[in-house]
Amino acid sequence: MSKKLYVGNLDYATTEAILTDVFAEAGEVLSVNLIADRMTGRSRGFAFVEMAESSAAQKAIDELNGKTVGERQIKVAEARPQQPRGQRDSWGGGDRRRY
Numbered sequence: 813m814s815k816k817l818y819v820g821n822l823d824y825a826t827t828e829a830i831l832t833d834v835f836a837e838a839g840e841v842l843s844v845n846l847i848a849d850r851m852t853g854r855s856r857g858f859a860f861v862e863m864a865e866s867s868a869a870q871k872a873i874d875e876l877n878g879k880t881v882g883e884r885q886i887k888v889a890e891a892r893p894q895q896p897r898g899q900r901d902s903w904g905g906g907d908r909r910r911y
Contacts, residue, residue: 814842815869816891820858822846823882828859834881835861839868860891 819831828844835841842862849856863869869890877888 813866815863815866817861817863817869817872818858818887818889818891819861820887820889821884822855822857822859822886823884824855824857826855826859826882830881831859831861834876834879835863835872838863838872838875840864 817835822831826846828846831844831846832841835844840863842864844859844861846859847856848854861872863872873888873890876886878885880886
């Protein structure tokens with residue numbers, strides 16, 4: 813069963829290919845999703861890595877949390893489920909009432 817991991821504190825120069833290589837040491841990597849800023853396209857400093865097996869995911873957490881990648885020590889943890897977003901109006905506001 814696959815498991816998704818959160819990877820934080822990434823150097824802005826870190827690419828999906830670099831993360832794939834780093835996490836492949838722990839097991840089979842199914843996907844890497846490096847989160848980028850919509851306006852600039854620059855990395856936001858975190859990513860999600862999906863590992864093929866839960867044992868490989870746990871191995872990645874144990875071995876890679878605190879490891880230096882680029883010039884930073886990365887944080888690796890099990891990803892939390894995504895929370896549903898509230899409905900937004902056309903002005904970008906949250907739960908504003910229309911009158």
